[in-house]
Amino acid sequence: MDRRAHVRQVGAPDPELKNSPIADEESDEFEVLKQEVPGDPYCYFNNISYPNGSYLCSGESLLRCDYGIWIRQGECDPDNV
Numbered sequence: 001m002d003r004r005a006h007v008r009q010v011g012a013p014d015p016e017l018k019n020s021p022i023a024d025e026e027s028d029e030f031e032v033l034k035q036e037v038p039g040d041p042y043c044y045f046n047n048i049s050y051p052n053g054s055y056l057c058s059g060e061s062l063l064r065c066d067y068g069i070w071i072r073q074g075e076c077d078p079d080n081v
Helices: 029-036
Strands: 042-047 048-051 056-057 061-066 069-075
Touching: 029 069, 042 061, 042 069, 056 069
Parallel strands: none
Antiparallel strands: 042 048, 056 061, 061 069
16 A cells, blocks of 8 residues: 555645755755754644654655654655545
C-alpha cells in the first residue's frame, strides 16, 4: 500500500506562521540545518506540531518530519490525497 494515499495535504507553508525548515536529505543545506536545529521530537507546519516520523503533503512534495526538519521524500499527487 502506498503511504501517500493516506497522507494529509496541508498546502503551502504560510510565512506568517511557525514552520520547521524543509530540506533535501542529500543537500549541503540539510547538514547545516541538522547542526542548527536542536533535534526536536516534532516539526511545525503552519503553527501545528507533528511528531517525529510524520508524513505530510505540501503541494506536490511528500515531507517527513526528522527531528525538527521536514525532509523531502518524493512527490505527492494532490488530486489523490
